[in-house]
Ligand code: BV8
């Protein structure tokens with residue numbers, strides 16, 4: 001693929017690289033994407049479940065969905081795309097991985113510096129005292145779970161209508177603003193403010209390489225829009241860069 005060689009050169013020469021990943025990078029690990037043909041939201045509407053209103057209305061229903069999601073994510077394994085990013089992180093001093101994913105697969109692959117824009121399904125947060133803690137059990141035995149203070153616990157993730165963690169978003173904006181190269185992998189680029197990082201990086205002078213099986217609203221501003229699976233293209237890109 002023509003773009004792959006040139007994009008590989010850019011990765012080799014870039015002094016700073018930012019990467020934005022979405023659900024598509026975990027698709028080959030068996031984690032269903034949000035909008036794909038077998039998309040999660042085909043069965044459930046996000047408005048019904050991934051919102052604070054839905055949780056206030058029926059915490060048990062929302063937790064049943066997240067228990068199902070936890071089981072799917074616990075059974076998933078990082079794929080070649082996740083591991084390729086670990087190799088890239090080891091080679092490039094100024095490297096920032098920004099993810100919209102809550103599945104924890106980047107961590108399990110060995111990525112260290114991760115900016116999690118939408119939180120982490122393996123953490124819970126108390127609605128009363130605000131405490132948050134890790135819980136990596138595939139499913140939670142008692143729904144909805146409660147905090148030791150007796151308060152109701154929620155997944156420590158960002159729902160629609162909720163602000164992203166400010167520090168994380170600022171750090172992501174800084175990373176794409178200072179990046180010479182921005183890799184955009186497996187995201188439909190439709191959820192904001194995450195998607196806004198792409199034009200921000202471009203406007204700040206970064207070269208943009210998109211890896212996706214389909215077109216997105218920002219394919220047009222990418223210097224290379226590589227069409228294909230992340231699990232296949234990303235390892236090839238990193239392999240070319242390590243020559
Ligand atoms: C906020 C956690 C304000 C929950 C998620 C109109 C215009 C602009 C914005 C809005 C608007 N109306 C509403 C908004 C705001 C809203 C928004 O952007 N809505 C969208 C739908 C229009 N945003 C928000 O509400 C955000 N908060 O704005 O707050 C505010 C500010 C201050 C004070 C108060 C309030 C919060 C957004 C976060 C929502 N939470 N996740 C959960 O996961 O359950 S978002 C959810 O979607 C996931 O995190 C997911 O990652 C994310 C984005 O989806 P993608 O990652 O792109 O995945 P998707 O399935 O869509 O696409 C997969 C892609 O991969 C596809 O392109 C496919 O082609 C590709 N692919 C598939 N297989 C492969 C592949 N590519 C490569 N290889 C493969 N094998």
Ligand code: ZN
Nearest residue numbers: 126129147149
């Ligand atoms: Zn509590």
